[in-house]
Amino acid sequence: MEIQLTLNGRPVRASIEPDTLLIDFVRAHGCPSVKRGCETANCGLCTVLMDGVPVLSCSVLAARADGHSVQTLEGLQAEAEEFVSFIADQGAEQCGFCNPGYVMNTIALLRENPDPTDDEIRAYLAGNLCRCSGYEGQLRGIRAFLNAKKAKEAEPNA
Template sequence: MEIKVKLNGKNVIGNVEADTVLLDWLREKGCLSVKRGCDTSNCGLCTVFMDNKPILSCSKLAVQADGHEIKTLEGLQEEALEFVGFIADQGADQCGFCNPGFVMNTIALLRENQDPTDDEIRAFLAGNLCRCSGYEGQLRGIRNFLDSRKACTDEKNSN
């Protein structure tokens, strides 16, 4: 079955079996940030954007992406670069396996809410599984990023 997808800004045509999971198709296309963690839609490692909304690619068939725009972390490097260092500074990237899912969901959160509370951050990232850090490092990294961004904005406004 042929599908046409706008993948990270490029039009891609592919042939897939009817039962091919979007996660597998994306990895075949070189999007290695999309990871398999649970195959039960519980860990967030396979998060991608479909039409700018976060979805779990392990729970979508590739044929369901036909005619849609899909963005993976590979297509959002510039947007992600802003805060990835803040997460690393907090030791929240111990093994790094969960980072792409956290980054994708943080991008989605910040697109929706530019100044979330800690509870709103926790709620938005609740579907991400991290076996190493206990989540507090990710929260501190996101909070430090938001505080830094606010300080820059305040400084610009005072000049």
């Protein structure tokens, strides 16, 4: 079957098998940040944005993306660059395996809610599995980023 979608801002047309998963499609098209983890839609490692909404690409057929826009971390580097250092500063990227999923969900969260509470951050990131850091480092990093952003906006020359 033939599908056509926009992947990280560029049009892609491909012939696929009907059972091709979106994770396999995006990885085959140069997006290695989308990681295979649990393959049961429980860990968040395979998160991509489809039309701006986070989806678990291990549980979505590539055919469902036909006619849609799909973004991976490769296409969102500039937006991610704003806050990933804050997460790293909190020691929340020990092995780094879960980072792409956290970053993708954080981007979606901040687009939807630019000033979330800690509970809203926890709720939005609940589907991301992290075995190293205990989750609080990611929360502290996002909170530090938001606080720094507010402080910068409050500066007279901002």
